[in-house]
Amino acid sequence: MVIATKKGLARVQELYQDRPQRVKELKAEGKKIIGYLCIYPVTEMMTALDIVPYRVLGDMRESITKADAYLPPVVCPFLRSCLDQGLKGKYDFLDGMVTSHICDVGSSLSGIWHYTVKTPFHYNIDTPHTVHETALNQTKGVMKAFQKALEDFAGKKITNAKLKKAIILHNEQRALVREAYELKKQDPPLISGAETLKTIKVIQSIPVAEGNALLRDIISEVKTRKNKPAKKNARLLVWGSILDDTPLIEMIESLDANVVMDDTCVGSRPFFDDVKITPDPIDGLAQHYLVDIKCPRTFRARDFYAAKKNYMEDLKTRFSYLSDYAREWKANGVILQSVRYCDTHGYEVPQVRDYLREIDLPGIYLEHDYTVGALAPLKTRVQGFLEIIG
Amino acid sequence: MTQEVKTRPLNRLKSMYALRAEVDKMYQVGGEAKAKGRPVAWVMLEGWANPILNAMDVITVYPENYSSLCAAQKLAGPFLERAETEGYPTHLCGYARACVGYSARMVELDGQIPPEAPAGGMPRPNLLISSAEVCDARFKWFQSLGRYFDAPVWTLESPSPNARESLTPGTYERNTQFLINEIRQFVVFLEKLLGKKMEWDKLDFTSDGTNEINRLRWEINQLRKARPCPMHTRDFWSVMSAALYRGAADPTVIVDGNQKMYDEVKYRVDHGIAAINRPEKYRMSFEGLAPWHSLSFLDDLADRGWNFVCESAYSPGRPVVIDLSKVSDPIERYVRKRYRSLASAIEIEFGPEEAPKVKEEIMREGTSYRLRLKHIRDYQCDGVVLHVLLSCRAASSGLSLFSDQLLDVYKVPSLIIEGDIIDTSLFNPVESLKKAEAFEDTMDHYKKVRKNLGFEW
Incomplete structure (x- = not known):
């Protein structure tokens, strides 16, 4: 067994620069590694089978050269980059790939990945689009089918006891992430936005138990370290589509601002609600993955049966957690950002802005194309925004 | 000197x-x-919702169709611009953006139809029925309309498994039950909202009408396999709306219209009459959604002998033939009449020899070229036009792989044309026509390749 020599944030930096390092070691020891796209695949089931879940991400620092043949430039550049990485052999260590119906392109990518990258095990979870009661029941059925496919691949069964144990382990990680985010409530925050993103990315690239140990080290380290982030005038909340690398956050934090909170999927989004422990573990998992995770890909409303819609009440139902985040983390501005061609976030932007106006929280919308080079003009806009919010 | 009058x-x-x-x-x-004072619903497609709404005496109109109508009359521009000023990114669905712009204008006019709206406009909705079928825009767009209307929004769920998962035992029945339960919940919502009970006989009437319309459309499409092809894609698109966006129209009128169309197309087949007034040089498929603002582009291509004989969008599936005499639940009957399993579709379409190969391919590779390319083989296409849309991910994301497989397996080349369903500024007809002219050499080349390899066409 390989022993990691670095700890805490140094270990995060090491794995951030060579993300598959640890899973490749584990693979050499005989472990199975399964990649997953987005935050909807049920990773607890992989852990219950002693399979390491590994988040599939893109690389915004590398040009897309191979994916062009399969996905046109008018679709999400993040997903194009994921496929590009797959086609370049960067995910060859994976024993399987699990996707879900996250969005139109994500669903399409699932089939294209299966056909072109040819990861040995492949499964697409057809997650419903609403939180209707019928959709929740459907999610349970869909999850059971996924469990069966995973068991067939692993050649062993997931007992309720094993699944419950895995849920507890994953909940422990969720709690530790929340504990780390608590440290960002201080002024200045004890951990920067860029460090937070790197940490989340890394814990999604190693076994959950190892991620939990790493999080404990980080929490302990940042509480006592001297080189903590500097105090800045702006404390920002970043909302939006996937950000799986630090350049945008680093650009913001190079100015007079700290990113103290986020609502993104390589950020707080998968970690801020626990999976409830239920007699049938599938019940808790379905509730978590369909209802509790707040991503625009799911249709929500205040009351589906209401005869009249109250727009502002509806927005409160959908976005009041953002107000909670801003209040608790003392954010005085919001950066709404989205990768270009992300439809689900694109439709959401005007509505989030309406909500922010209602709670008197200033916000700015940035659209980017998932490249480092395109950040320069955005910097000027962020600077202007910081001047406005004082 | 006599001047030739060109048809x-x-x-x-x-x-x-x-x-x-x-x-x-x-x-x-x-x-x-x-x-x-009758309730009006804005709805997505005919789908699962329209027959139910019509059975409940709700008048239905279709913003998706209305946006294409605006585009066809080159009147969508101001609505698109308005959506942009409302904060909606320009890459979002053109149908949705035109509708958002229209809605914003309507609010500005205290709920009145904007005077610049073509065809009399769409009346202010009492309810919005969105759908999880086909694409994300269908529910995100109607959710967005909450900014402009206080009408309730119901998103009608629909399963959308990938091919491989569709073939997994248990998936079809689970998804059928999902649809049945979801539609039951939808009926409860409507009954509560409208203060009246569903009359199930009426649902049988409206849904049987839909099924009959689709059966005739499928029969008509089968006739298009003839050489020369008797019905052009432009006609298919023109009448598609009467089936998929028929609103509260009496289904028997639409059935009658489709029967007349079947008779006319059949007559053309029997008498060797083509859909174009030029020799049919190239049999084409149109992949993707239509450029509603520039349909005459297809006339220019027809002038060169391009006959569009099939298309990837809006095509009806083979009718489901099933004995439901023992099913007493009207919602279950409604679903089972229309919802076919992929396994069954493959068995019927490919027959006992080829069907197992198609299924095996799907389980192994996640997709089957035989399934994806079947219409190209059936209609013996010489080329396809891939319409890559800036504003539609659902229609565009699979086109590149389709094009690759098509050339690889059937030696049929693709012409990529970039454009949009609504936004005229994204389409360059002159450049596209030049590309099309050059593409004819490629099609001629592959005709020879197919011949040398012993293909049927």
């Missing part, structure tokens, strides 16, 4: 005009119904 490139079907007129009536009926 129009397209030989339009006469039966098309009556069906097309039914769609225009939809907006008129919607406006009149609204004036009389």
Whole structure:
């Protein structure tokens, strides 16, 4: 067994620069590694089978050269980059790939990945689009089918006891992430936005138990370290589509601002609600993955049966957690950002802005194309925004 | 000197005009119904919702169709611009953005139809029925309309498994039950909202009408396999609206119109009459959604002998033949009449010899070229036009792989044309026509390749 020599944030930096390092070691020891796209695949089931879940991400620092043949430039550049990485052999260590119906392109990518990258095990979870009661029941059925496919691949069964144990382990990680985010409530925050993103990315690239140990080290380290982030005038909340690398956050934090909170999927989004422990573990998992995770890909409303819609009440139902985040983390501005061609976030932007106006929280919308080079003009806009919010 | 009078490139079907007129009536009926106080719903496609809404006496209009109508009349521009000023990114669905712009204008006019709206406009909705079928825009767009209307929004769920998972035992029945339960919940919502009970006989009438319309459309499409092809894609698109966006129109009228169209197309087949008034040099498929603002581009291609014989969007599936005499639940009957399993579809379409190969391919590779490319083989296409849309991920994301497989397996080349369903500024007809002219050499080359390899066409 390989022993990691670095700890805490140094270990995060090491794995951030060579993300598959640890899973490749584990693979050499005989472990199975399964990649997953987005935050909807049920990773607890992989852990219950002693399979390491590994988040599939893109690389915004590398040009897309191979994916062009399969996905046109008018679709999400993040997903194009994921496929590009797959086609370049960067995910060859994976024993399987699990996707879900996250969005139109994500669903399409699932089939294209299966056909072109040819990861040995492949499964697409057809997650419903609403939180209707019928959709929740459907999610349970869909999850059971996924469990069966995973068991067939692993050649062993997931007992309720094993699944419950895995849920507890994953909940422990969720709690530790929340504990780390608590440290960002201080002024200045004890951990920067860029460090937070790197940490989340890394814990999604190693076994959950190892991620939990790493999080404990980080929490302990940042509480006592001297080189903590500097105090800045702006404390920002970043909302939006996937950000799986630090350049945008680093650009913001190079100015007079700290990113103290986020609502993104390589950020707080998968970690801020626990999976409830239920007699049938599938019940808790379905509730978590369909209802509790707040991503625009799911249709929500205040009351589906209401005869009249109250727009502002509806927005409160959908976005009041953002107000909670801003209040608790003392954010005085919001950066709404989205990768270009992300439809689900694109439709959401005007509505989030309406909500922010209602709670008197200033916000700015940035659209980017998932490249480092395109950040320069955005910097000027962020600077202007910081001047406005004082 | 005598001057040759050149006929129009397209030989339009006469039966098309009556069906097309039914769609225009939809907006008129919607406006009149609204004036009389009847509830009006904005709906996505015919889908699962329309027969139910019609059975509940709700008048239905279709913003998706209305946006394409605005585009066809080159009147969508101001609505698109308005959506942009409302904060909606320009890459979002053109149908949705035109509708958002229209809605914003309507609010500005205290709920009145904007005077610049073509075809009488869409009346203010009492309810919005979105759908999880086909693409994300269908529910995100209607959710966005909450900014402009206080109408309740219901998103009708629909399963969308990938091919491989569709073939996994248990998936079809689970998804059937999901649809049944979801529609039951939808009916409860409508009954509560409208204060009246569903009359199940009426649902049988409206849904049987839909099924009969689709059966005839499928039969008509089968006739298009003839050489020369008797019905052009432009006619298919023109009458498609009367089926998929028929609103509250009496289904028997649409059935009658489609029967007349079937008779006319059959007559053409029997008498060797083509859909274009030029020799059929190239049999084409149109992959993707239509450039509604520039349909005459296809006339220019017809002038060069390009006959569009099939298309990837809006095609009806083979009718489901199933004995439901023992099923007493009307919702279950409704679902099972229309929802076919992929396994069953493959067995019927490919027969006992080829079907197992198709299924095996799907389980192994996640997709089957035989399934994806079947219409190209059936209609013996010489080339396809891939319409890559800036504003539609659902229609564009699979085109590149399709094109690769098509050339690889059937030696049929693709012409990529970038554009949009609504936004004229994204389409360059002159450049596209030049590309098309050059593409003819490629099609000629692959005709020879196919011949040398012993293909049927």
